[in-house]
Amino acid sequence: MLKIDSINVYYGNIQALQGVSLEINQGEIVTLIGANGAGKSTLLKTISGLLKPKQGELLYENVSIAGKPAQTIVKRGISHVPEGRRVFANMSVEENLELGAYLRKDKAGIEEDFEKVYQLFPRLKERSKQMAGTLSGGEQQMLAMGRALMARPKLLLLDEPSMGLAPILVKTIFDIIKQINKDGTTILLVEQNANMALSIAHRAYVIETGKVVLSGTAEELNASDQVKQAYLGGH
Ligand SMILES: Nc1ncnc2c1ncn2[C@@H]1O[C@H](COP(=O)(O)OP(=O)(O)OP(=O)(O)O)[C@@H](O)[C@H]1O
Numbered sequence: 059m060l061k062i063d064s065i066n067v068y069y070g071n072i073q074a075l076q077g078v079s080l081e082i083n084q085g086e087i088v089t090l091i092g093a094n095g096a097g098k099s100t101l102l103k104t105i106s107g108l109l110k111p112k113q114g115e116l117l118y119e120n121v122s123i124a125g126k127p128a129q130t131i132v133k134r135g136i137s138h139v140p141e142g143r144r145v146f147a148n149m150s151v152e153e154n155l156e157l158g159a160y161l162r163k164d165k166a167g168i169e170e171d172f173e174k175v176y177q178l179f180p181r182l183k184e185r186s187k188q189m190a191g192t193l194s195g196g197e198q199q200m201l202a203m204g205r206a207l208m209a210r211p212k213l214l215l216l217d218e219p220s221m222g223l224a225p226i227l228v229k230t231i232f233d234i235i236k237q238i239n240k241d242g243t244t245i246l247l248v249e250q251n252a253n254m255a256l257s258i259a260h261r262a263y264v265i266e267t268g269k270v271v272l273s274g275t276a277e278e279l280n281a282s283d284q285v286k287q288a289y290l291g292g293h
């Protein structure tokens with residue numbers, strides 16, 4: 059579905075990604091593990107068109123999307139939930155969700171997806187008229203995910219969805235990610251919580267200072283000493 063081949067991405071003179079290659083097959087949950095500053099968010103931003111690779115290729119459904127405008131990429135079926143849940147604080151839950159569907163014209167489909175999102179996140183339905191800025195952190199994360207789903211993506215990019223959430227809510231969010239995947243959406247998941255991420259992912263990549271240093275099935279990485287040492291607390 060997505061094939062990234064040897065991309066180099068820079069911020070000015072600083073190289074943030076060095077020859078990164080990665081593949082995502084339809085139906086998978088793929089997780090990207092790495093320390094702070096490794097380049098995880100940079101990779102997601104490059105896929106969603108917010109950054110342009112200087113070299114390398116990005117093929118989505120066999121068509122190059124490298125450097126295409128973000129809006130074009132959303133239209134093609136890729137939605138990005140950025141780090142730190144950027145919801146529109148002065149708009150209601152409902153209005154935020156409507157905005158997620160702004161590129162769509164299929165009214166009936168949009169209605170269907172409202173129902174789906176409210177089913178996945180009953181809390182959002184209860185709070186549909188509340189201003190997004192007054193939601194709790196966890197509720198804002200749900201809203202950010204719900205808004206991305208309103209674009210009916212084929213590929214969903216999630217940047218640290220569990221950040222700052224209480225353990226019970228982390229479990230809920232991971233259960234919902236699994237459910238979204240079961241319903242047919244392919245997922246690229248960036249997580250600091252490597253344990254949880256590997257427990258739901260099919261495959262994983264480890265990224266260190268802008269380079270992919272390890273990849274394999276979730277089971278393989280779970281069993282890897284290198285991963286245990288650096289990302290699973292050494293157990
Ligand atoms: N706008 C920017 N301008 C300059 N450098 C940047 C910019 N954004 C990120 N970087 C640098 O690029 C590198 C990769 O950053 P990135 O945000 O992709 O890391 P990350 O893996 O997502 O980290 P974290 O887990 O802390 O979110 C870091 O060294 C960071 O300082």
Ligand SMILES: [Mg+2]
Pocket residue numbers: 098099100141217
């Ligand atoms: Mg990040």
